[in-house]
Amino acid sequence: MEVLLLKKERLNGFIEKLQQDFEVIAPLKGDVIRFLPLKNPDDIFLGKNAYFPIKEYFFKKNEVLFQFNGTKIIVPELPSKKRAFFGLRRCDLNAIKHQDMVFMNDIHDPYYTAARKDSYLIGYHCNTAPSPYCFCGSLELADYFDLMVYDKKDDFLVEIGSSKGKGMAKKYASLFSKTSKKISEEEKKIPGSDRLEKKDISLFYNNSDWKKGTDLCLSCGACTALCPTCYCFETHDEVKTSNINEGERKRNWSSCQLQEFTRVAGEHVYRKDREERFKHRIFHQLEYFKEKHKVPLCVGCGRCIEGCPTRIDFVDILNNMKVENG
Amino acid sequence: MDNPYVPRPYKVLSSARETADTFTMTVGMAVLHSPGQFVQVSVPGYGEAPISICSDSRKEIKLNIRQVGAVTNALAGLKKGETVLLRGPYGKGYPMKKLNGKDIVIVGGGCGVAPLKGLIDYVENHRKDFGQVSMFLGYRSPDDIIFKKELAGWKKKYSINVTVDKKGNTKSCIDAREGFVTDALGETDIRADKSAAMICGPPIMMKGSIGILKSKGFRDKQIFVSTERLMYCAMGVCCHCMIRGKFTCLDGPVFRYDEIMDIENG
Numbered sequence: 001m002e003v004l005l006l007k008k009e010r011l012n013g014f015i016e017k018l019q020q021d022f023e024v025i026a027p028l029k030g031d032v033i034r035f036l037p038l039k040n041p042d043d044i045f046l047g048k049n050a051y052f053p054i055k056e057y058f059f060k061k062n063e064v065l066f067q068f069n070g071t072k073i074i075v076p077e078l079p080s081k082k083r084a085f086f087g088l089r090r091c092d093l094n095a096i097k098h099q100d101m102v103f104m105n106d107i108h109d110p111y112y113t114a115a116r117k118d119s120y121l122i123g124y125h126c127n128t129a130p131s132p133y134c135f136c137g138s139l140e141l142a143d144y145f146d147l148m149v150y151d152k153k154d155d156f157l158v159e160i161g162s163s164k165g166k167g168m169a170k171k172y173a174s175l176f177s178k179t180s181k182k183i184s185e186e187e188k189k190i191p192g193s194d195r196l197e198k199k200d201i202s203l204f205y206n207n208s209d210w211k212k213g214t215d216l217c218l219s220c221g222a223c224t225a226l227c228p229t230c231y232c233f234e235t236h237d238e239v240k241t242s243n244i245n246e247g248e249r250k251r252n253w254s255s256c257q258l259q260e261f262t263r264v265a266g267e268h269v270y271r272k273d274r275e276e277r278f279k280h281r282i283f284h285q286l287e288y289f290k291e292k293h294k295v296p297l298c299v300g301c302g303r304c305i306e307g308c309p310t311r312i313d314f315v316d317i318l319n320n321m322k323v324e325n326g
Numbered sequence: 327m328d329n330p331y332v333p334r335p336y337k338v339l340s341s342a343r344e345t346a347d348t349f350t351m352t353v354g355m356a357v358l359h360s361p362g363q364f365v366q367v368s369v370p371g372y373g374e375a376p377i378s379i380c381s382d383s384r385k386e387i388k389l390n391i392r393q394v395g396a397v398t399n400a401l402a403g404l405k406k407g408e409t410v411l412l413r414g415p416y417g418k419g420y421p422m423k424k425l426n427g428k429d430i431v432i433v434g435g436g437c438g439v440a441p442l443k444g445l446i447d448y449v450e451n452h453r454k455d456f457g458q459v460s461m462f463l464g465y466r467s468p469d470d471i472i473f474k475k476e477l478a479g480w481k482k483k484y485s486i487n488v489t490v491d492k493k494g495n496t497k498s499c500i501d502a503r504e505g506f507v508t509d510a511l512g513e514t515d516i517r518a519d520k521s522a523a524m525i526c527g528p529p530i531m532m533k534g535s536i537g538i539l540k541s542k543g544f545r546d547k548q549i550f551v552s553t554e555r556l557m558y559c560a561m562g563v564c565c566h567c568m569i570r571g572k573f574t575c576l577d578g579p580v581f582r583y584d585e586i587m588d589i590e591n592g
């Protein structure tokens with residue numbers, strides 16, 4: 001893929017140019033690092049990955065699916081948003097890829113598509129794993145960006161990954177210089193990010209070690225909320241107190257780690273034990289999604305571990321799982 | 327492109343009470359479907375619920391609904407001529423074409439009989455394609471028996487075993503014995519070799535029935551279970567209905583038993 005050179009002192013100039021054409025979303029440091037609309041390019045924080053994932057911008061935590069008045073249904077206008085996302089790591093770009101598979105390929109989700117189709121993804125490559133919980137190198141990640149920025153000490157190298165990226169490179173051509181350099185596959189590997197050992201976990205479905213993941217579990221659902229790929233949701237209706245015939249059907253994130261997730265009429269709960277629910281999450285991330293989409297859902301960002309109040313480390317648990325006899 | 331979350335309006339053609347807490351609603355939805363498929367029924371302000379189709383017609387669909395929650399209670403209030411919002415049908419039903427020539431064993435518990443009734447209607451409409459039909463239907467009490475009228479008709483044509491957990495004092499025109507449906511199934515001679523068994527009911531009853539069928543020589547591939555799960559989207563996205571990576575709404579609700587096995591915890 002084509003590579004351009006961006007001098008370090010020109011990064012802010014590039015961001016400012018972007019700001020003229022897009023709403024720019026970038027990692028900013030506040031209480032924690034979050035992807036937020038950017039005002040001043042100096043505020044961009046690239047020292048560590050964002051604590052919260054990017055999914056909120058496309059697969060919203062709360063989405064009005066439609067309004068209703070009696071049995072009449074009014075679908076809201078879904079204007080597309082021209083946004084440039086800057087500073088997305090390889091894990092987060094792949095998380096977008098996997099959610100694209102679900103919401104734009106498995107089904108045509110008009111809400112996700114409207115939020116996603118005019119977004120421009122500008123990645124920032126990790127030269128080393130930014131967190132001790134990272135394990136993206138153990139997963140099957142691919143190039144999925146419009147532009148990718150590599151920090152090469154003296155300069156940035158910018159790789160073009162799509163026609164959208166090509167368009168940006170052309171539009172802001174005055175900022176970039178030509179280079180003969182290429183980004184090798186070796187350079188895309190992130191040192192210190194391969195701590196999840198390769199294993200056929202289907203052999204461990206009945207292993208007693210899954211319990212290790214649940215002895216400490218508080219069923220808070222932080223793991224699924226912070227996961228950039230988790231896409232489970234529920235819907236519910238809200239009515240106006242002034243007229244109960246009018247209201248909205250809303251979609252919210254939900255969590256497979258909670259008992260409510262499977263509760264049916266008659267109060268029956270499937271996967272009643274935390275152990276079953278924990279195992280289900282890991283199997284969905286590493287196995288089930290792959291059966292259908294040829295790639296694991298998990299992108300190895302480590303947020304579910306870092307954000308867990310009791311630091312349940314499923315990577316550690318899997319690495320230590322041994323074949324049991326009988 | 328159509329918004330897949332938006333239900334469409336259909337006319338309620340009739341709504342008739344089956345038991346104290348169940349009713350059957352006929353909706354003017356003319357749609358191709360196979361027995362075992364379901365629709366998402368909406369009542370704005372209350373929400374949406376998956377309901378299996380319990381009929382086999384191209385002109386209309388019948389929905390047998392048990393009043394157990396907000397949506398189903400609201401549906402009970404809908405009268406003939408009013409509008410109901412639906413989307414679907416969804417899911418994979420019973421593979422009827424593949425079962426041609428087979429004897430059909432039907433095992434149903436409570437409102438799990440509803441999707442099986444769609445299958446029975448299909449068999450009636452294609453009677454020459456199937457062999458003997460035996461039914462094992464279990465209910466809590468005589469008062470909980472659904473499709474009483476239809477049962478009387480089935481009795482003349484098929485081998486029927488109706489059980490109730492407790493007889494109580496109520497008089498019923500249905501000849502039901504006290505006990506579980508699994509007892510009736512265990513005591514009956516059914517041949518496994520040319521049969522396919524269809525089960526739908528509470529998890530514990532399905533588990534018990536599968537055990538009995540297997541002891542009678544049924545292989546996993548001859549057993550079809552219709553599963554119930556909480557679901558929102560019905561399109562294989564919201565993930566609530568997932569059983570070991572399979573979506574109840576997409577790959578089911580009817581599964582060949584070897585496809586899912588661990589019904590409870592998968």
